[in-house]
Amino acid sequence: MSDRSGALPLLPTGLASGMEKLRGHLAMILFAALISLSFSLGSLAAPHIGPAALNAMRFFIATMVMGLVVFALYRRIPLPRAQAWRFGVLGSLMAIYFVTMFMALGMTTPISTGAVFTLIPLMSAGFGFLFLRQTVRPIVLISLLIAGCGSIWVIFRGDLAAMLSFDIGAGEIIFFFGCACHAAYAPLIKKLNRDEPVMLTTYWTTVATCIVISVYGAREIVATDWLSLPVVAWASIGYLAIFTSAITFFLVQYASMRLPAAKVLSYGYLIPGFIILNEGFLGHGWVSFAVFAGAIVTVLGLIVVAFAPDV
Numbered sequence: 001m002s003d004r005s006g007a008l009p010l011l012p013t014g015l016a017s018g019m020e021k022l023r024g025h026l027a028m029i030l031f032a033a034l035i036s037l038s039f040s041l042g043s044l045a046a047p048h049i050g051p052a053a054l055n056a057m058r059f060f061i062a063t064m065v066m067g068l069v070v071f072a073l074y075r076r077i078p079l080p081r082a083q084a085w086r087f088g089v090l091g092s093l094m095a096i097y098f099v100t101m102f103m104a105l106g107m108t109t110p111i112s113t114g115a116v117f118t119l120i121p122l123m124s125a126g127f128g129f130l131f132l133r134q135t136v137r138p139i140v141l142i143s144l145l146i147a148g149c150g151s152i153w154v155i156f157r158g159d160l161a162a163m164l165s166f167d168i169g170a171g172e173i174i175f176f177f178g179c180a181c182h183a184a185y186a187p188l189i190k191k192l193n194r195d196e197p198v199m200l201t202t203y204w205t206t207v208a209t210c211i212v213i214s215v216y217g218a219r220e221i222v223a224t225d226w227l228s229l230p231v232v233a234w235a236s237i238g239y240l241a242i243f244t245s246a247i248t249f250f251l252v253q254y255a256s257m258r259l260p261a262a263k264v265l266s267y268g269y270l271i272p273g274f275i276i277l278n279e280g281f282l283g284h285g286w287v288s289f290a291v292f293a294g295a296i297v298t299v300l301g302l303i304v305v306a307f308a309p310d311v
Helices: 013-045 051-074 085-105 110-117 120-132 138-155 160-164 170-192 198-216 218-223 231-256 261-281 289-307
Strands: none
Touching (some): 013 085, 013 110, 013 231, 051 085, 051 198, 051 218, 051 231, 085 170, 085 198, 110 138, 110 170, 110 261, 110 289, 120 138, 120 170, 120 261, 138 261, 138 289, 170 231, 170 261, 198 218, 198 231, 231 261
């Protein structure tokens, strides 16, 4: 029912808050779906281009695209309100994550790196407490631990002997450190936010990430023969620039303002399952039932985490 002015009444506070959280959850489901394909595409591009060069180009394109969107919304590119170093911190964390991801994809499989990614929610819960004093309910913590065990099972490819001997590759170790940076990113978005619109925060974080990667990989960028790259490399760069740079940055920042850090990145638990499907449909083979069972455990962990109370 509308009031005399014809405007619809505001939703009750509890319902409005619930709708905002629902939007946050939906944003992260889309995030997981988009991210999962980047592992498969990244593994196809890895033999043809170095990780720093690939990521510098993807973020250059993402910066241009985001700049056009921001200009269309504001008719200008608004500068950060204060403390521009905040975006340098966020951009550095994401630069480390993306470079280590593609370094790892040159050493191990997409499914294994995707499994390492699913360890992020547990680390993010720790960073959420450290930076924001966000506490995690016991049921959520237990679910994160169980899902983490499922991820470890996938990392070791369901090989109990390898697990007992801790036979883990260099690629997984390198990517683990990158994932720790990603885990710190989600709670820091909220801590460092100064009430800027999400679109502007996303844009300046993308710019900072591009700058950090370009400085780090300057020699590799110059040495790359860009005109000789195969179509699969450029297709990967285009997908990564649009879908897993600009759009996923926006989705994480959007969700981080509506959900606790542990819940935001708990949607990474969907990624191994998505990657298994992607790899199968791309003709790269299907995993064993034991590995698939580990992915199912991580998804069950997500379901419990997502529906548990925030505090």
